[in-house]
Amino acid sequence: xxxxxxxxxxxxxxxxxxxxxxxxxxxxxxxxxxxxxxxxxxxxxxxxxxxxxxxxxxxxxxxxxxxxxxxxxxxxxxxxxxxxxxxxxxxxxxxxxxxxxxxxxxxxxxxxxxxxxxxxxxxxxxxxxxxxxxxxxxxxxxxxxxxxxxxxxxxxxxxxxxxxxxxxxxxxxxxxxxxxxxxxxxxxxxxxxxxxxxxxxxxxxxxxxxxxxxxxxxxxxxxx
Amino acid sequence: xxxxxxxxxxxxxxxxxxxxxxxxxxxxxxxxxxxxxxxxxxxxxxxxxxxxxxxxxxxxxxxxxxxxxxxxxxxxxxxxxxxxxxxxxxxxxxxxxxxxxxxxxxxxxxxxxxxxxxxxxxxxxxxxxxxxxxxxxxxxxxxxxxxxxxxxxxxxxxxxxxxxxxxxxxxxxxxxxxxxxxxxxxxxxxxxxxxxxxxxxxxxxxxxxxxxxxxxxxxxxxxxxxxxxxxxxxxxxxxxxxxxxxxxxxxxxxxxxxxxxxxxxxxxxxxxxxxxxxxxxxxxxxxxxxxxxxxxxxxxxxxxxxxxxxxxxxxxxxxxxxxxxxxxxxxxxxxxxxxxxxxxxxxxxxxxxxxxxxxxxxxxxxxxxxxxxxxxxxxxxxxxxxxxxxxxxxxxxxxxx
Amino acid sequence: xxxxxxxxxxxxxxxxxxxxxxxxxxxxxxxxxxxxxxxxxxxxxxxxxxxxxxxxxxxxxxxxxxxxxxxxxxxxxxxxxxxxxxxxxxxxxxxxxxxxxxxxxxxxxxxxxxxxxxxxxxxxxxxxxxxxxxxxxxxxxxxxxxxxxxxxxxxxxxxxxxxxxxxxxxxxxxxxxxxxxxxxxxxxxxxxxxxxxxxxxxxxxxxxxxxxxxxxxxxxxxxxxxxxxxxxxxxxxxxxxxxxxxxxxxxxxxxxxxxxxxxxxxxxxxxxxxxxxxxxxxxxxxxxxxxxxxxxxxxxxxxxxxxxxxxxxxxxxxxxxxxxxxxxxxxxxxxxxxxxxxx
Numbered sequence: 001x002x003x004x005x006x007x008x009x010x011x012x013x014x015x016x017x018x019x020x021x022x023x024x025x026x027x028x029x030x031x032x033x034x035x036x037x038x039x040x041x042x043x044x045x046x047x048x049x050x051x052x053x054x055x056x057x058x059x060x061x062x063x064x065x066x067x068x069x070x071x072x073x074x075x076x077x078x079x080x081x082x083x084x085x086x087x088x089x090x091x092x093x094x095x096x097x098x099x100x101x102x103x104x105x106x107x108x109x110x111x112x113x114x115x116x117x118x119x120x121x122x123x124x125x126x127x128x129x130x131x132x133x134x135x136x137x138x139x140x141x142x143x144x145x146x147x148x149x150x151x152x153x154x155x156x157x158x159x160x161x162x163x164x165x166x167x168x169x170x171x172x173x174x175x176x177x178x179x180x181x182x183x184x185x186x187x188x189x190x191x192x193x194x195x196x197x198x199x200x201x202x203x204x205x206x207x208x209x210x211x212x213x214x215x216x217x218x219x220x221x222x223x224x
Numbered sequence: 225x226x227x228x229x230x231x232x233x234x235x236x237x238x239x240x241x242x243x244x245x246x247x248x249x250x251x252x253x254x255x256x257x258x259x260x261x262x263x264x265x266x267x268x269x270x271x272x273x274x275x276x277x278x279x280x281x282x283x284x285x286x287x288x289x290x291x292x293x294x295x296x297x298x299x300x301x302x303x304x305x306x307x308x309x310x311x312x313x314x315x316x317x318x319x320x321x322x323x324x325x326x327x328x329x330x331x332x333x334x335x336x337x338x339x340x341x342x343x344x345x346x347x348x349x350x351x352x353x354x355x356x357x358x359x360x361x362x363x364x365x366x367x368x369x370x371x372x373x374x375x376x377x378x379x380x381x382x383x384x385x386x387x388x389x390x391x392x393x394x395x396x397x398x399x400x401x402x403x404x405x406x407x408x409x410x411x412x413x414x415x416x417x418x419x420x421x422x423x424x425x426x427x428x429x430x431x432x433x434x435x436x437x438x439x440x441x442x443x444x445x446x447x448x449x450x451x452x453x454x455x456x457x458x459x460x461x462x463x464x465x466x467x468x469x470x471x472x473x474x475x476x477x478x479x480x481x482x483x484x485x486x487x488x489x490x491x492x493x494x495x496x497x498x499x500x501x502x503x504x505x506x507x508x509x510x511x512x513x514x515x516x517x518x519x520x521x522x523x524x525x526x527x528x529x530x531x532x533x534x535x536x537x538x539x540x541x542x543x544x545x546x547x548x549x550x551x552x553x554x555x556x557x558x559x560x561x562x563x564x565x566x567x568x569x570x571x572x573x574x575x576x577x578x579x580x581x582x583x584x585x586x587x588x589x590x591x592x593x594x595x596x597x598x599x600x601x602x603x604x605x606x607x608x609x610x611x612x613x614x615x616x617x618x619x620x621x622x623x624x625x
Numbered sequence: 626x627x628x629x630x631x632x633x634x635x636x637x638x639x640x641x642x643x644x645x646x647x648x649x650x651x652x653x654x655x656x657x658x659x660x661x662x663x664x665x666x667x668x669x670x671x672x673x674x675x676x677x678x679x680x681x682x683x684x685x686x687x688x689x690x691x692x693x694x695x696x697x698x699x700x701x702x703x704x705x706x707x708x709x710x711x712x713x714x715x716x717x718x719x720x721x722x723x724x725x726x727x728x729x730x731x732x733x734x735x736x737x738x739x740x741x742x743x744x745x746x747x748x749x750x751x752x753x754x755x756x757x758x759x760x761x762x763x764x765x766x767x768x769x770x771x772x773x774x775x776x777x778x779x780x781x782x783x784x785x786x787x788x789x790x791x792x793x794x795x796x797x798x799x800x801x802x803x804x805x806x807x808x809x810x811x812x813x814x815x816x817x818x819x820x821x822x823x824x825x826x827x828x829x830x831x832x833x834x835x836x837x838x839x840x841x842x843x844x845x846x847x848x849x850x851x852x853x854x855x856x857x858x859x860x861x862x863x864x865x866x867x868x869x870x871x872x873x874x875x876x877x878x879x880x881x882x883x884x885x886x887x888x889x890x891x892x893x894x895x896x897x898x899x900x901x902x903x904x905x906x907x908x909x910x911x912x913x914x915x916x917x918x919x920x921x922x923x924x925x926x927x928x929x930x931x932x933x934x935x936x937x938x939x940x941x942x943x944x945x946x947x948x949x950x951x952x953x954x955x956x957x958x959x960x961x962x963x964x965x966x967x968x
Contacts, residue, residue: 066506117748130527134949135550135552157913178718190897200563202586203541203563204428205371209375218467520864544893
């Protein structure tokens with residue numbers, strides 16, 4: 001019974017939503033279900049937030065390795081929660097608007113959240129370089145194609161690429177590195193992207209059918 | 225001088241007055257310096273819930289001058305037996321509008337006002353019209369047919385697999401490596417890290433990740449390896465816990481299961497990445513799985529995993545992130561392979577049958593792409609009517625709206 | 626034991642990082658960086674020095690000492706940071722997709738209503754914020770009415786940051802642009818693509834008030850904007866989901882408005898199919914897209930400045946790819962064939 005009820009709900013709601021695409025009066029159902037999902041997800045946040053608090057409090061209490069970081073996490077979590085939810089340090093008080101520049105929430109967001117997010121994203125520059133250094137090696141035919149394409153795209157985006165091949169006469173200008181880079185992006189890359197997208201689309205159909213028909217039930221914790 | 229100013233004020237006054245209430249008789253009283261729109265027709269908007277009415281008209285003749293004397297159009301609507309109101313302002317050159325705020329119970333009359341600096345011109349009103357509701361969207365019949373074809377193929381192959389027919393499924397290296405990767409972690413006495421992407425349970429990629437987690441955690445339970453799963457969504461946390469718990473029960477070791485195997489970190493993308501990177505650097509997992517929907521964090525995670533010497537198996541259906549996983553991980557599941565993974569790992573005939581059904585869809589796509597490309601090329605190069613028609617027909621069939 | 630050894634390093638490193646951050650923060654606000662601008666000649670000498678040291682690394686590699694990850698990181702850091710204080714400019718070639726976007730904007734009449742949607746957060750601001758600033762400058766100069774919204778919670782805040790910056794410039798101060806008349810920020814609404822779907826019916830149903838809580842109908846700029854049919858153009862800045870793809874599939878496909886987009890470099894490759902099919906009118910891809918947009922609109926700003934960093938780091942990566950391949954061909958490949966022979 002514990003498995004049958006969720007399977008029935010999945011089948012019923014899934015079929016209903018597929019049908020709603022083709023039935024104009026039912027078109028808004030998909031939207032409504034999405035709103036229901038959001039509501040459930042909001043309540044589920046209490047579980048997540050609670051779990052975060054519990055794990056880190058335990059870590060601090062038992063002074064497990066690296067418990068100092070847990071204190072940072074707890075303080076950051078509670079301060080931001082107080083500034084956002086209880087509008088602590090908000091000029092207009094609890095009924096005021098959080099978007100005013102002087103509120104603690106905005107100050108924390110602009111001066112801590114924002115630079116920290118940018119910092120993590122900026123790590124990409126370093127990791128792209130180290131990944132390219134390691135992965136773009138002419139190990140076999142496929143890797144060599146990858147290497148050549150990467151090389152052209154990277155060079156094509158720099159004035160160096162323009163300089164290198166500007167001597168090529170205009171009638172063969174496709175062979176100039178920047179143009180080759182554009183061609184790779186809008187030719188082979190585009191074709192590959194579309195093929196992958198078609199594959200993904202069909203994969204989703206097949207996976208959804210397995211779930212709707214109850215053949216795939218691992219996600220319910222059923223391993224039969 | 226004073227006389228001119230007085231005239232200018234008078235003109236302004238009239239314009240302001242007209243812009244305020246054009247549908248009334250006062251509008252007609254003003255000297256019409258531009259021609260109104262003509263042939264205004266209102267029709268029911270097809271295939272909706274009875275909320276839309278389409279308007280189409282021929283723009284004012286003065287709108288065809290260059291530069292146009294018309295500055296824009298206003299659409300006015302009045303309910304029969306009620307008052308009128310302006311429902312839209314459109315730029316010059318506009319010749320159609322869809323009113324999507326109608327009610328099935330009411331009857332409406334529309335008029336369009338051409339606006340110019342010199343004065344406004346009101347069109348003749350439409351005949352009263354009541355929007356109608358349709359029960360089936362015939363515009364999407366093609367989509368329905370394609371969906372039926374693909375679904376029927378999937379179900380057919382599931383059935384034929386159930387009846388014991390042997391099906392060939394190509395090898396997926398990344399999935400064949402799962403057992404070895406878990407075995408490695410067991411030998412080294414280090415944990416396994418499982419990242420199910422950063423989207424919630426309403427994303428089919430996350431569901432695919434959780435189905436694979438079911439298979440992975442079963443092996444983990446058998447081998448008695450440690451698994452760590454920091455997640456960025458609360459619902460994913462609860463779903464993953466259920467899945468792992470069931471795997472431990474199936475392995476006959478419910479006592480070894482612990483809720484802390486799965487922990488919630490944060491919904492914030494880069495905050496989550498920072499936390500996971502920290503876990504990787506501190507705990508040095510022997511094996512990392514990245515399966516699900518990933519964005520910019522894909523490479524940050526994969527490179528950190530690589531630097532701590534983990535074997536990495538990744539899979540995503542985000543086309544932009546696939547190259548990063550291919551470059552930085554030992555094995556990468558590309559697009560559809562993520563969705564096929566659970567079926568592949570289960571090795572159950574009926575699950576594998578569903579993969580076979582996908583191939584029918586691919587065959588159709590392949591044929592249509594080849595035929596369509598040829599038809600478009602030949603048709604435009606040599607102006608072959610039949611080829612052009614074929615191409616247009618294919619476009620109609622595969623258009624989604 | 627091991628843990629103790631680790632924490633011995635951690636605290637000095639932490640102190641060093643915090644100090645450096647504070648110094649940079651103070652320097653930025655005290656305008657110290659103004660003195661650090663290197664002349665063109667000095668910049669070229671520095672670049673040659675970097676190039677020379679890269680050749681040295683190549684020679685070391687040939688001698689059997691390939692560079693490690695940390696060396697790559699160091700060079701990327703130098704390549705990114707150094708050009709920021711160089712007085713060099715780089716010639717920027719405008720690609721067809723940026724040109725297309727610009728032509729789409731040019732075709733709009735004075736006073737056109739433009740929906741600017743901000744679907745990103747501070748993480749990707751480095752790439753997208755310059756695009757936002759250029760877009761606002763262009764829009765205000767052309768007299769467009771700009772309606773701002775976001776499907777990401779932080780999006781509208783990013784828009785406000787760009788707005789504040791642009792409006793503080795003298796050129797726009799004198800225009801005395803008014804909130805609610807010339808531009809408006811509707812704020813964030815949750816629900817991802819369903820927000821777009823519902824906006825197809827009525828904007829007001831999703832945004833009963835603007836970002837500051839002012840009722841929709843009391844804002845002159847949008848009083849007569851019912852839905853997408855009253856919008857002349859839509860400009861989307863996106864860093865993921867929901868983003869350009871959702872705007873195309875749900876918005877453009879169903880409601881048929883014109884749309885151009887700016888994306889992070891990583892995401893741009895995935896948008897090319899929509900560009901080719903005509904569902905998108907032009908796209909700005911990453912930092913180079915931002916720089917090209919500045920080039921074509923003649924508002925040179927951050928994008929153009931950062932472009933030098935990007936080009937420099939691209940060249941550094943290319944050189945390291947060459948070094949990596951030299952090392953591979955000289956040493957590892959030989960080892961791999963030896964292993965095969967033994968087997």
